[in-house]
Amino acid sequence: xxxxxxxxxxxxxxxxxxxxxxxxxxxxxxxxxxxxxxxxxxxxxxxxxxxxxxxxxxxxxxxxxxxxxxxxxxxxxxxxxxxxxxxxxxxxxxxxxxxxxxxxxxxxxxxxxxxxxxxxxxxxxxxxxxxxxxxxxxxxxxxxxxxxxxxxxxxxxxxxxxxxxxxxxxxxxxxxxxxxxxxxxxxxxxxxxxxxxxxxxxxxxxxxxxxxxxxx
Numbered sequence: 001x002x003x004x005x006x007x008x009x010x011x012x013x014x015x016x017x018x019x020x021x022x023x024x025x026x027x028x029x030x031x032x033x034x035x036x037x038x039x040x041x042x043x044x045x046x047x048x049x050x051x052x053x054x055x056x057x058x059x060x061x062x063x064x065x066x067x068x069x070x071x072x073x074x075x076x077x078x079x080x081x082x083x084x085x086x087x088x089x090x091x092x093x094x095x096x097x098x099x100x101x102x103x104x105x106x107x108x109x110x111x112x113x114x115x116x117x118x119x120x121x122x123x124x125x126x127x128x129x130x131x132x133x134x135x136x137x138x139x140x141x142x143x144x145x146x147x148x149x150x151x152x153x154x155x156x157x158x159x160x161x162x163x164x165x166x167x168x169x170x171x172x173x174x175x176x177x178x179x180x181x182x183x184x185x186x187x188x189x190x191x192x193x194x195x196x197x198x199x200x201x202x203x204x205x206x207x208x209x210x211x212x213x214x215x216x
Contacts, residue, residue: 005090007125007127007132007133015078015091015092016079016092020081021081023183023184023186025037025071029191031062031063032069036184036190040068041101043103044103045101045103045104046179047100047143048099048140048141048179048182049098049100049112050075050095050139051122051138051203053136053201053202054096054097054185055072055189055192055193056202057096058070058071058098058190058192061100062194065106067102071098071099071185072097072185073098073182073183074087074182074185075095075179076093076097076139076177077134078094079092080181083186084185084186090135095134095135096136097141113140113151113210114210117154117155117158117210118205120205122174123162123206129204139174140174141179141180142178142179143179148178151176152176155172155176157211158172161211
Protein backbone atom coordinates (compact mmCIF):
# COMPACT_ATOMS: atom_id res chain seq x y z
CA UNK A 1 0.00 0.00 0.00
CA UNK A 2 1.30 3.45 -0.93
CA UNK A 3 1.70 5.64 2.15
CA UNK A 4 1.63 9.38 1.59
CA UNK A 5 3.90 11.63 3.64
CA UNK A 6 3.92 15.41 3.88
CA UNK A 7 7.53 15.48 2.78
CA UNK A 8 6.85 14.29 -0.76
CA UNK A 9 5.14 16.17 -3.54
CA UNK A 10 1.79 14.88 -4.76
CA UNK A 11 1.10 14.61 -8.46
CA UNK A 12 -1.50 16.70 -10.25
CA UNK A 13 -3.69 13.61 -10.35
CA UNK A 14 -3.36 12.81 -6.64
CA UNK A 15 -3.65 16.41 -5.35
CA UNK A 16 -6.80 17.62 -3.62
CA UNK A 17 -9.37 19.06 -6.06
CA UNK A 18 -9.83 22.47 -4.42
CA UNK A 19 -12.60 24.82 -5.49
CA UNK A 20 -13.52 27.59 -7.92
CA UNK A 21 -14.20 30.29 -5.30
CA UNK A 22 -11.21 32.38 -4.14
CA UNK A 23 -10.63 33.08 -0.48
CA UNK A 24 -11.86 36.53 0.57
CA UNK A 25 -9.41 38.85 2.34
CA UNK A 26 -9.14 42.50 3.31
CA UNK A 27 -7.94 44.82 0.55
CA UNK A 28 -5.76 46.96 2.87
CA UNK A 29 -2.27 46.06 4.09
CA UNK A 30 -2.17 46.26 7.90
CA UNK A 31 1.30 47.85 7.92
CA UNK A 32 1.73 49.73 4.64
CA UNK A 33 -1.91 50.84 4.24
CA UNK A 34 -1.74 49.90 0.56
CA UNK A 35 -3.88 47.49 -1.41
CA UNK A 36 -2.78 43.88 -1.24
CA UNK A 37 -4.96 43.07 -4.25
CA UNK A 38 -4.28 43.83 -7.92
CA UNK A 39 -4.20 45.89 -10.00
CA UNK A 40 -0.89 47.16 -8.63
CA UNK A 41 0.60 50.60 -9.37
CA UNK A 42 2.11 51.19 -12.77
CA UNK A 43 5.85 50.63 -12.92
CA UNK A 44 5.95 48.07 -10.11
CA UNK A 45 7.24 44.53 -10.39
CA UNK A 46 6.35 41.36 -8.52
CA UNK A 47 8.33 38.48 -7.07
CA UNK A 48 7.10 35.41 -5.17
CA UNK A 49 9.35 33.77 -2.58
CA UNK A 50 9.06 30.77 -0.29
CA UNK A 51 11.30 30.64 2.76
CA UNK A 52 9.43 28.71 5.41
CA UNK A 53 6.45 29.80 7.49
CA UNK A 54 4.91 32.68 5.57
CA UNK A 55 4.15 34.71 8.69
CA UNK A 56 7.85 35.39 9.25
CA UNK A 57 8.65 35.49 5.56
CA UNK A 58 6.25 38.37 4.91
CA UNK A 59 7.68 40.44 7.78
CA UNK A 60 11.15 40.19 6.22
CA UNK A 61 9.98 42.31 3.29
CA UNK A 62 7.21 44.74 4.27
CA UNK A 63 9.66 47.11 6.00
CA UNK A 64 12.04 47.45 3.06
CA UNK A 65 12.02 50.82 1.32
CA UNK A 66 10.58 50.48 -2.16
CA UNK A 67 8.22 47.61 -1.28
CA UNK A 68 4.69 48.73 -2.14
CA UNK A 69 2.76 45.82 -0.67
CA UNK A 70 3.09 42.21 0.41
CA UNK A 71 0.68 39.31 0.80
CA UNK A 72 0.94 35.70 1.87
CA UNK A 73 -0.52 32.82 -0.05
CA UNK A 74 -0.09 29.45 -1.68
CA UNK A 75 1.64 28.71 -4.97
CA UNK A 76 3.77 26.23 -6.93
CA UNK A 77 1.27 23.42 -6.38
CA UNK A 78 -1.88 22.04 -7.95
CA UNK A 79 -4.98 22.65 -5.84
CA UNK A 80 -6.99 25.76 -6.85
CA UNK A 81 -8.01 28.07 -3.99
CA UNK A 82 -6.68 25.71 -1.35
CA UNK A 83 -7.33 26.31 2.33
CA UNK A 84 -4.61 26.42 4.97
CA UNK A 85 -5.73 23.06 6.34
CA UNK A 86 -5.47 21.53 2.87
CA UNK A 87 -1.99 22.95 2.33
CA UNK A 88 -0.90 21.63 5.74
CA UNK A 89 -2.03 18.15 4.71
CA UNK A 90 0.72 18.09 2.08
CA UNK A 91 -1.77 17.04 -0.58
CA UNK A 92 -1.89 20.28 -2.59
CA UNK A 93 1.76 20.60 -3.64
CA UNK A 94 1.63 24.27 -2.68
CA UNK A 95 4.36 26.18 -0.93
CA UNK A 96 3.70 28.87 1.69
CA UNK A 97 4.89 31.99 -0.12
CA UNK A 98 5.00 35.75 0.07
CA UNK A 99 4.11 37.98 -2.87
CA UNK A 100 6.22 41.14 -2.99
CA UNK A 101 5.20 44.13 -5.11
CA UNK A 102 8.05 46.62 -5.41
CA UNK A 103 9.37 49.64 -7.26
CA UNK A 104 12.57 48.51 -9.03
CA UNK A 105 13.92 52.05 -9.23
CA UNK A 106 13.91 52.17 -5.40
CA UNK A 107 14.75 48.60 -4.39
CA UNK A 108 16.50 46.16 -6.69
CA UNK A 109 15.63 42.54 -7.27
CA UNK A 110 19.13 41.73 -6.02
CA UNK A 111 18.37 43.38 -2.70
CA UNK A 112 15.18 41.35 -2.33
CA UNK A 113 17.08 38.17 -3.11
CA UNK A 114 19.79 39.09 -0.61
CA UNK A 115 17.09 39.35 2.07
CA UNK A 116 15.70 36.02 0.90
CA UNK A 117 18.99 34.11 1.11
CA UNK A 118 20.08 35.60 4.43
CA UNK A 119 16.73 35.17 6.22
CA UNK A 120 16.38 31.38 6.09
CA UNK A 121 18.23 28.11 5.66
CA UNK A 122 17.99 27.16 1.96
CA UNK A 123 19.65 23.76 2.41
CA UNK A 124 16.96 21.76 4.19
CA UNK A 125 14.78 20.45 1.39
CA UNK A 126 11.16 20.03 2.45
CA UNK A 127 11.76 21.68 5.79
CA UNK A 128 12.58 24.95 7.52
CA UNK A 129 13.82 24.64 11.06
CA UNK A 130 11.29 22.61 13.05
CA UNK A 131 8.64 22.98 10.33
CA UNK A 132 8.57 20.06 7.93
CA UNK A 133 6.55 19.36 4.82
CA UNK A 134 6.42 20.44 1.19
CA UNK A 135 4.84 23.78 2.13
CA UNK A 136 8.07 24.88 3.84
CA UNK A 137 10.47 24.36 0.95
CA UNK A 138 12.75 27.14 -0.22
CA UNK A 139 11.67 28.62 -3.55
CA UNK A 140 12.06 31.56 -5.91
CA UNK A 141 9.23 32.03 -8.40
CA UNK A 142 10.11 34.52 -11.09
CA UNK A 143 8.06 36.64 -13.51
CA UNK A 144 10.69 37.40 -16.16
CA UNK A 145 14.08 36.37 -17.52
CA UNK A 146 15.98 39.01 -15.56
CA UNK A 147 14.58 37.73 -12.27
CA UNK A 148 15.43 34.18 -13.32
CA UNK A 149 19.02 35.13 -14.13
CA UNK A 150 19.43 36.91 -10.80
CA UNK A 151 17.92 34.01 -8.91
CA UNK A 152 20.34 31.57 -10.53
CA UNK A 153 23.41 33.80 -10.14
CA UNK A 154 22.73 34.63 -6.48
CA UNK A 155 22.09 30.96 -5.75
CA UNK A 156 25.45 30.03 -7.28
CA UNK A 157 27.27 32.71 -5.33
CA UNK A 158 25.55 31.85 -2.06
CA UNK A 159 26.40 28.17 -2.59
CA UNK A 160 30.07 29.07 -3.00
CA UNK A 161 29.99 31.35 0.05
CA UNK A 162 28.30 28.77 2.29
CA UNK A 163 30.84 26.11 1.35
CA UNK A 164 33.72 28.48 2.08
CA UNK A 165 32.34 29.75 5.39
CA UNK A 166 31.37 26.33 6.72
CA UNK A 167 34.45 24.60 5.35
CA UNK A 168 32.44 21.68 4.01
CA UNK A 169 30.25 20.80 1.07
CA UNK A 170 26.76 22.15 1.59
CA UNK A 171 24.02 22.12 -1.00
CA UNK A 172 21.23 24.59 -1.60
CA UNK A 173 17.89 22.94 -2.29
CA UNK A 174 16.00 26.08 -3.36
CA UNK A 175 13.75 25.54 -6.37
CA UNK A 176 13.77 28.28 -9.02
CA UNK A 177 10.70 28.17 -11.26
CA UNK A 178 8.43 30.42 -13.30
CA UNK A 179 5.66 31.78 -11.12
CA UNK A 180 2.39 29.86 -11.18
CA UNK A 181 -0.99 30.98 -9.90
CA UNK A 182 -0.75 32.78 -6.57
CA UNK A 183 -3.70 32.04 -4.30
CA UNK A 184 -4.20 34.47 -1.40
CA UNK A 185 -4.17 32.84 2.02
CA UNK A 186 -6.94 33.44 4.53
CA UNK A 187 -7.39 36.92 5.99
CA UNK A 188 -5.99 36.01 9.42
CA UNK A 189 -2.66 35.01 7.85
CA UNK A 190 -2.14 38.38 6.13
CA UNK A 191 0.45 40.50 8.02
CA UNK A 192 0.06 38.05 10.88
CA UNK A 193 3.07 39.25 12.87
CA UNK A 194 1.84 42.85 12.70
CA UNK A 195 -1.41 41.97 14.43
CA UNK A 196 0.20 39.22 16.55
CA UNK A 197 3.66 40.63 17.36
CA UNK A 198 4.52 37.78 19.73
CA UNK A 199 3.40 35.14 17.24
CA UNK A 200 5.47 32.31 15.83
CA UNK A 201 8.00 33.31 13.17
CA UNK A 202 9.79 30.07 12.34
CA UNK A 203 12.65 31.62 10.34
CA UNK A 204 16.33 31.49 11.03
CA UNK A 205 19.21 32.24 8.67
CA UNK A 206 22.62 30.61 8.64
CA UNK A 207 24.43 33.80 9.62
CA UNK A 208 26.16 33.93 6.24
CA UNK A 209 25.80 37.01 4.05
CA UNK A 210 25.54 37.05 0.28
CA UNK A 211 28.63 38.85 -1.12
CA UNK A 212 28.12 42.16 -2.88
CA UNK A 213 26.92 41.65 -6.41
CA UNK A 214 25.85 43.82 -9.30
CA UNK A 215 22.60 45.55 -8.36
CA UNK A 216 19.86 45.06 -10.97
